[in-house]
Amino acid sequence: MAEPARARPKPTPETQHYWDGAKTGELRLQRCDDCSHVYFPPRPFCSKCASRNVSVFKASGKGFLYSYVINHRPAAPGFTPPYAIAVVELDEGPRLMSNIIDCEQTPEALELDMKLEVAFQKVDDTLTLPVFRPAKG
Amino acid sequence: MRRNAVAVVGAAETTELGVIPHMSQIQLHADAALNAIKDAGLKLSDIDGIATAVETPQQLAHYLGITPTWVDGTSVGGCSFMLHVRHAAAAIEAGLCKTVLITHAESGKSMIGKLPRSIPADSLQGQFEAPYGVYGPPSMFPIPVLRYMKTHGITHEQIASVAVFQREWAAKNPRAMMKAPITVEDVLNSKMIAYPFRILQCCLVTDGGGALILTSADRAKDFPNKPVYILGTGESVETPMVSQMETFDSSRAFRVAGPTAFQEAGITHKDVDHLMIYDAFAHLPLYGLGDLGFMPHEETGKFIADGNTRPGGKLPMNTNGGGLSYMHSGMYGMYALQESVRQMRGIAPAQVKDAKISVCHGVGGMFAASGTVIFTNEK
Numbered sequence: 001m002a003e004p005a006r007a008r009p010k011p012t013p014e015t016q017h018y019w020d021g022a023k024t025g026e027l028r029l030q031r032c033d034d035c036s037h038v039y040f041p042p043r044p045f046c047s048k049c050a051s052r053n054v055s056v057f058k059a060s061g062k063g064f065l066y067s068y069v070i071n072h073r074p075a076a077p078g079f080t081p082p083y084a085i086a087v088v089e090l091d092e093g094p095r096l097m098s099n100i101i102d103c104e105q106t107p108e109a110l111e112l113d114m115k116l117e118v119a120f121q122k123v124d125d126t127l128t129l130p131v132f133r134p135a136k137g
Numbered sequence: 138m139r140r141n142a143v144a145v146v147g148a149a150e151t152t153e154l155g156v157i158p159h160m161s162q163i164q165l166h167a168d169a170a171l172n173a174i175k176d177a178g179l180k181l182s183d184i185d186g187i188a189t190a191v192e193t194p195q196q197l198a199h200y201l202g203i204t205p206t207w208v209d210g211t212s213v214g215g216c217s218f219m220l221h222v223r224h225a226a227a228a229i230e231a232g233l234c235k236t237v238l239i240t241h242a243e244s245g246k247s248m249i250g251k252l253p254r255s256i257p258a259d260s261l262q263g264q265f266e267a268p269y270g271v272y273g274p275p276s277m278f279p280i281p282v283l284r285y286m287k288t289h290g291i292t293h294e295q296i297a298s299v300a301v302f303q304r305e306w307a308a309k310n311p312r313a314m315m316k317a318p319i320t321v322e323d324v325l326n327s328k329m330i331a332y333p334f335r336i337l338q339c340c341l342v343t344d345g346g347g348a349l350i351l352t353s354a355d356r357a358k359d360f361p362n363k364p365v366y367i368l369g370t371g372e373s374v375e376t377p378m379v380s381q382m383e384t385f386d387s388s389r390a391f392r393v394a395g396p397t398a399f400q401e402a403g404i405t406h407k408d409v410d411h412l413m414i415y416d417a418f419a420h421l422p423l424y425g426l427g428d429l430g431f432m433p434h435e436e437t438g439k440f441i442a443d444g445n446t447r448p449g450g451k452l453p454m455n456t457n458g459g460g461l462s463y464m465h466s467g468m469y470g471m472y473a474l475q476e477s478v479r480q481m482r483g484i485a486p487a488q489v490k491d492a493k494i495s496v497c498h499g500v501g502g503m504f505a506a507s508g509t510v511i512f513t514n515e516k
Contacts, residue, residue: 006268006270007258007263007268008268009263010259011259041261041265041378066385067281067284069276069282069333069334070331070332071272071275071276072330072332073275073331076276078270079270082329083270085271085280087280087385097265098269099269107332112284129269
């Protein structure tokens with residue numbers, strides 16, 4: 001029997017730009033053109049002032065490790081425990097959930113506030129997920 | 138809402154708690170409901186308002202044979218019942234109904250007739266959280282705790298002590314699932330679930346249910362049991378995505394629901410004799426003590442580790458043993474409410490002597506929602 005697959009996101013019209021961006025190696029955020037608020041997850045209006053005057057832009061991809069757990073059990077399908085489920089705070093302000101690659105999945109290696117940079121994990125031809133790795137330098 | 142205008146006149150849990158493979162989830166609702174109706178000395182036909190979560194009120198009404206004039210299907214996770222109490226009290230005051238039944242039941246362990254709780258792949262959680270390996274509450278609920286600990290200077294040992302003292306309360310409760318004493322070392326050496334939390338810092342998974350009957354305080358004196366009055370209530374929601382909380386060193390939903398209830402009740406923290414803070418995981422009592430305003434978050438870990446909430450402590454908390462040691466069918470809020478009512482009636486297995494005010498605080502989802510109910514036994 002085949003291994004159950006990792007949960008896949010199914011984009012909606014308002015989030016399509018985010019997933020299209022990931023495929024081309026861009027982490028895309030949205031900014032309100034009226035009040036400059038940067039927000040996540042994607043939606044076609046500002047979550048602060050309700051303006052529909054918003055733009056999509058390419059984020060720096062830089063941030064830091066805000067918090068995490070290292071999941072041992074039960075593991076999600078497609079994952080080999082132990083693996084960290086992390087929340088990254090981006091330099092632009094929003095936070096997002098992700099995984100940390102190129103790093104031991106241990107409390108010693110995963111230091112809160114450590115600097116991170118985005119990487120792109122290609123799952124298959126139709127899906128690329130933004131993940132993070134310890135920042136170089 | 139006016140203070141003390143509405144009272145709990147019936148309260149009961151399911152006949153059994155724990156592993157109940159011979160009852161479906163809806164039957165557990167009915168068992169709890171019939172026990173509470175009997176406790177109140179009522180007939181089913183006296184019930185004209187119903188509220189429940191996950192199961193629908195229409196299913197409950199049909200199954201029990203109730204014709205309601207008021208229904209509430211608010212379903213915001215484990216604190217839904219705190220919100221039901223708040224809404225029911227307002228409805229009774231507004232004259233929409235006279236006698237409300239609130240039920241919870243879940244076949245959390247045996248999974249008999251349990252409704253599925255899936256995360257659709259095109260929901261925000263399905264898109265932006267599920268692909269990163271979250272799998273059930275143990276991998277989600279503790280995500281904020283390392284940030285909380287770093288910000289406020291809380292230690293692993295202090296959080297472990299939550300489980301130790303819950304177990305001390307459970308030892309006094311014949312219906313508690315887990316009664317054997319445990320130490321901080323036991324907690325910190327138990328099986329790892331999702332670092333930093335180990336199995337003894339995670340709630341039990343059991344079958345069971347509970348039900349409450351509310352009516353106006355004017356009528357409450359004619360019931361067989363001592364009325365337990367509703368002194369103040371609060372509610373709020375924040376986000377279904379744990380990653381999108383405003384901050385991880387506090388819960389916005391707690392900060393709104395808790396203080397709203399205190400303000401409505403017109404009490405200060407010194408007035409609180411008994412406290413329930415929904416402990417699906419061991420960090421929640423710390424968030425609760427801070428966000429409800431009992432103390433700064435920096436002091437919550439030390440306050441618990443020093444024994445202030447254990448039996449004999451100055452702020453008895455989670456006196457049934459909590460979700461960590463009493464039972465947890467998936468939506469624990471009803472059991473916290475049941476224990477507050479027992480304490481106010483003076484019949485709890487670990488009764489707090491002369492307790493007059495009980496604060497009962499709940500959480501729903503992974504910090505997604507919150508409800509607080511403050512009870513008193515004095516009119």
